[in-house]
Amino acid sequence: MELFAEHGYDGTTVAEIAERAGLTERTFFRHFADKREVLFAGSDELAERVAQLVVDLPPAPPLAAVTAALSSAFGDQLDGLLSWARQRQAVIAANRELGEREVAKLGSLTAAISQALGRRGVDGPTARLAAEAGMVAFRVAFDRWIADDLPAGEPLGERIRRCAAELGAVTAGPLDLAQPDSAAATATSTASS
Amino acid sequence: MELFAEHGYDGTTVAEIAERAGLTERTFFRHFADKREVLFAGSDELAERVAQLVVDLPPAPPLAAVTAALSSAFGDQLDGLLSWARQRQAVIAANRELGEREVAKLGSLTAAISQALGRRGVDGPTARLAAEAGMVAFRVAFDRWIADDLPAGEPLGERIRRCAAELGAVTAGPLDLAQPDSAAATATSTASS
DNA sequence: GTCTATAGTCCGATAGAC
DNA sequence: GTCTATCGGACTATAGAC
Numbered sequence: 050m051e052l053f054a055e056h057g058y059d060g061t062t063v064a065e066i067a068e069r070a071g072l073t074e075r076t077f078f079r080h081f082a083d084k085r086e087v088l089f090a091g092s093d094e095l096a097e098r099v100a101q102l103v104v105d106l107p108p109a110p111p112l113a114a115v116t117a118a119l120s121s122a123f124g125d126q127l128d129g130l131l132s133w134a135r136q137r138q139a140v141i142a143a144n145r146e147l148g149e150r151e152v153a154k155l156g157s158l159t160a161a162i163s164q165a166l167g168r169r170g171v172d173g174p175t176a177r178l179a180a181e182a183g184m185v186a187f188r189v190a191f192d193r194w195i196a197d198d199l200p201a202g203e204p205l206g207e208r209i210r211r212c213a214a215e216l217g218a219v220t221a222g223p224l225d226l227a228q229p230d231s232a233a234a235t236a237t238s239t240a241s242s
Numbered sequence: 243m244e245l246f247a248e249h250g251y252d253g254t255t256v257a258e259i260a261e262r263a264g265l266t267e268r269t270f271f272r273h274f275a276d277k278r279e280v281l282f283a284g285s286d287e288l289a290e291r292v293a294q295l296v297v298d299l300p301p302a303p304p305l306a307a308v309t310a311a312l313s314s315a316f317g318d319q320l321d322g323l324l325s326w327a328r329q330r331q332a333v334i335a336a337n338r339e340l341g342e343r344e345v346a347k348l349g350s351l352t353a354a355i356s357q358a359l360g361r362r363g364v365d366g367p368t369a370r371l372a373a374e375a376g377m378v379a380f381r382v383a384f385d386r387w388i389a390d391d392l393p394a395g396e397p398l399g400e401r402i403r404r405c406a407a408e409l410g411a412v413t414a415g416p417l418d419l420a421q422p423d424s425a426a427a428t429a430t431s432t433a434s435s
Numbered sequence: 436g437t438c439t440a441t442a443g444t445c446c447g448a449t450a451g452a453c
Numbered sequence: 454g455t456c457t458a459t460c461g462g463a464c465t466a467t468a469g470a471c
Contacts, residue, residue: 062440062441062442063441063442063443064441072459072460073459073460073461074442074460075459075460075461075462076458076459076460078442078443078444079458079459080458082443083442083443084441084442084443106419107419109419110415110416110417111412111415112412112413112415112417113415113416113417113418113419114419116417117419145346146342148346149339149342149343149345149346150342152342152345152346152349153338153341153342153345156345174382174408175408175412177382178378178382178405178408178409178412179412181378181381181382181409182375182378182409182412182413185371185374185375185378188374189367189370189371189374210417210418212371213413213417214417215367215368215371216371216374216375216413217413217414217417219304219305219368219371219372219375220305220375220406220409220410220413220414221410221413221414222303222304222305222306223303223306224303224305224306224309224403224406224407224410225306225403226299226300226302226306226307226310255465255466255467256466256467256468257466266436267467268436268437271467271468271469275468276467276468277466277467277468
């Protein structure tokens, strides 16, 4: 993080990171599969922990279990680390490959949660949708938490629950248009080359 | 796609792709920012098209507009290209970097949809959540469409609407646990090292 | 089109811990 | 003896600079 803050991610070579840590470049690659991974150390273990929380929770609707597990795993750990989280997010946002790695990690977490719901007896399709819905709430809540200018705003756990509630409101409405895509659909109904 | 099917993505060099196309390696990088992009050509234009559809639709609830636009843009174009889509997804699924690029592209599409909803007068937070919700429905529907063994199953557009409806059901329930994370939260309530 | 740097892999060698 | 962590060199492909 020191080197990234100084020269940026792209401007920092693996050799420099290794040297700062008192190691060689080759050793770095024994610990991290690629350069990006150094910013996501421990994410697999965290996903496992969230999954375990989902499994262990008392009976509840699927989405409630997901948001409770996410709040419990991230809310308590991250509140107090706001400035560190901001710094890390700034580095990630400034680099395309890092952003891609991050969404991929979030995807793995989604899959782990879906599987954990399955172990609670939730059927496959519902588990997938509840996991995706919970992760939408988490990502939106996290982004708001990072973006807030307030030094000590609403804690992350509260935000997650509120975002999940807002998501429920958005998905509650009817899905059919008054005149089902009359203009839009006919314009593309024939196969284009 | 021919070369990827023969030797796999990693086993195919940019030089080979360029040669097959009658070009040089450097010219390839003039058309595509990196090797991965060759599998996502036209995705930016497609995102723009979806956004335009969202803007142009008649008045409707935000999520209904999103699913209608996605169905209209992808449903008609992709049905009939199922085997091609399966081949492409197989290549992407077999390579980590390609999977990461794909989720990143889907993230860009989500942002474009959210912005388009803003131009319909939807407020920011609701736009984001409706875009995310619609994309969850799209991704789940797409995965089911690809995975189905049936040669001619339910068309993609129908699946999207059904997944959105299922998502509404999942997010409808109460969000609080009976005993708000009594066991799970207390175990991690103190700051861990 | 040429040149170059960096990421990442494969080979093997060494040394300490148990 | 086995496991694991370190290191070194040679090598290729991606990708950027010019």
